[in-house]
Amino acid sequence: MRFFKWVLAAIAAIGLVLALGGLLLPATTHVERSVVIDRSPEQVFATLNSFERFSAWSPWAEYDPQAKYTFEGPASGVGARMRWSGNRSVGSGSQEITASEPHRRVVVALDFDGSQAQAAYLLEPEGNGTRLTWAFDTQHGMNPFKRWLGLLFDRMIGADYEKGLDKLKSLLEGTQA
Template sequence: MKALLKGALYLLLLLGLAFVAGGFLLPASSHVERSILIERPPGEVHAMLNSFQRFNEWSPWYELEPTAKYAYSGPQAGVGAAMSWQGEKVGSGSQRIVESVPPSRIVNALDFGGTEATARFDLQEEGAGTRVTWSLDSQHGYNLVSRWFGLAMDSMVGKDYEKGLLKLKQTLEDGPH
């Protein structure tokens, strides 16, 4: 019995060491990126993304919890426009536009209850439409749990970004021109 406990203790110690050592070998940042072609001019797409007033029309998270509470602050559009949310399924957080370069780029600062990230929309004219690239960048620093979590970021967030971009495309292309 004593040998079994001693073996279990060594195994636990070895697993802990592997977690720490492995965590320091993982990247200190994560990047997720998806894109779609929307048959609308860049200025029209930029106008939609430059405000949070219509965010829930195309947000991949809104239908997950339509009863979540949303609050808006700052200007209605452009740098300083902000939105916060609180819900049981979607958690709580906020985002704020920190850079807006019409008609080519919008950068949002995200805060998920102390975990910060940056979301970016790059808009490139392509044919008669706009190539919209939505990306997310997270810095993990020396947070080992965050580094391990970063390994799954693309598979978790990527699907939501694909769904959101498709809804954005439908919203813009089906709406008034």
């Protein structure tokens, strides 16, 4: 009986340390990746300011080729929305353009099965092309579990962002196979 109480006390102590430790972690997560695309900011912006071609460069499209996409609102700019529903790899959710500054920036509100985040596409002229930065930001609030999970976001989505940027570069430069 004493051993059982000791084990319960140890489990409770570990749980308390993890919960309190989680509250000391950052309440936000930021992930970003960049690529230089040999196209003008106008050309890059035109693709990002609409969801029409999203599945052509999305790093997640290949995870579920059978995913269903629906589009709402205007074809481009603020209010354009795409909803998706797919397998466990892509889940379901939506993204909506909430800010659009021609040739400079597109901001997208993301909803992944009820979890909200924000993505931004930042465009800067560089040489004869455009430096595109794809950023992801999310708030964890006071949830210690989400704060622990936030430590993994760079590893979880960073590689997908790199893959998506490479696919977008190939698509816009006309080198996609």
